[in-house]
Amino acid sequence: MIGFRTLFYKEVLRFRKVLTQTVAAPVLTSLLYLLVFSYLLEGRMRVYDEVAYSAFLVPGLVMMSMLQNAFANSSSSLIQSKITGNIVFVLLPPLTYWEFFAGYVLAAVVRGAAVGLGVLAAAWIFVDLPLRHPAWILGFAFAASALLGALGLIAGVAADKIDQVAAFQNFLIMPMTFLSGVFYSIHSLPPFWQDVSHLNPFFSMIDGLRVGFFGRSDVSPLASMGVAFASLGIVSGIALAMLKSGYKLRF
């Protein structure tokens, strides 16, 4: 237990030491998206009849920044430790693979939450946003950050080079995020692409997060929560199996 708490503390301390890069920068990026897109599209698009486009955009941006930063936290920490060799400091101690998993993933959740809160706080300055069901927000924020933290752990463990982590991010995480309805309601898509979007767990999480703010969504929030936690379960299972076998860590 102390082993896990220490690893968690170390991972949080690690990103806290470079907050401008790990929190401030992604908040600024999201804010730029918000200002540019809402300026361009405000008035041309209304979602759920009564929600302004700029308000609609905020939960998507919050979710997108949480996804990316949770992934970045665990993946970059692991790949850097592997490349510099200081990964031995966590391999020599008697940490169990559960402690290892929980330490990296929960720190990623904290980073995701910090960035998500930052984006939300900054957006609130410009946009009038309701807050209907905070419990859904917390639930989806946790599931999403944990899922991406676990994916980041898999990428960080499996990769041998930083470019491989970047490829994972650019060719999997980014497309899935952009195609999940960050910038649009999937009801504006043709039926085929609506069906495809329903299979994307990132869509479920963004759609679920919107319930927390607007009380409305494309899909039932319970179904979305089911998808989110099922994905988290599967990805965590893969990550734990990798850690247990020592894959790429213990040669």
Place this chain on the structure above:
Amino acid sequence: MVAAIEVRGISKRFGTLQALEDVSLEIGQGEFFALLGPNGAGKTTLISILAGLARADRGQARVMGYDIRADYRQARRALGVVPQELVFDPFFTVRETLRIQSGYFGMRGNEAWIEEIMEALDLGSKANVNMRLLSGGMKRRVLVAQALVHKPPVIVLDEPTAGVDVELRQALWEFIRRLNGDGHTVVLTTHYLEEAEALCGRIAMLKLGRVVALDTRANLVRKPHSLNLRLRLSGRLPAELAARDHGRGGGEHLLRLREYAEVEPTLTALRSAGCVIEDMELEQPDLEDVFLEIMRRPEAAVAGAA
């Protein structure tokens, strides 16, 4: 009393390279043990297997009686490893590094001991300095401190003195010797054979992944021959002695004798051949002589010795 380290029939292959082949050895509690061998002999691989960083293809190993796979948590708690590579985490200060390492081993309230090892390794003034800013030797000291932070009964140091200045080397050995005196088992690899000779009670030599020698330092140094007779002569060495000359040439001769009783007849032979001795030295062969001799043996002899 259970052995500090017990290795039985460990083999490890990397692709086509047999890094370790059927290695067995036992190191008792409280020993100061040296693991020697040329580059690529498999020393680091063996240490990595003991520490759980690598996995053996065959064989078993125990640390303080704990199986490194089945009881890995106890085995790792019993072991402190100073890695060969100079690794560090650039995000943290020296004190943070040590506190974190201590926490990984499940220890809390370890401040007093952390201060003590920083003091002993002369790291006190660097406690709040970021690891990135330390010199190589300082980073090496932190690695040693990290290995000791959980007070392991068994300490393994993989070339701890590579790239370290004379002063630190002395201080480091004094500290390690003190730990050994307090009952810690110490295993060390080094390419400075005088270090091993001065410190270690028992020595294993590895070559191409096999144990080719395993004995006390005293026995190893005694074994092949017991005396070196170094000579500088005017005149040629008589034929019967020239055949046994191991000198480097240039008028320098080295004769290996089994016992002091051989000195007299050798000198007599020189005198009757009309040689004049310009310089003469009689010395005990050192570990380096033995090491080179063992490493030069042909493969067949090596396999036989193991």
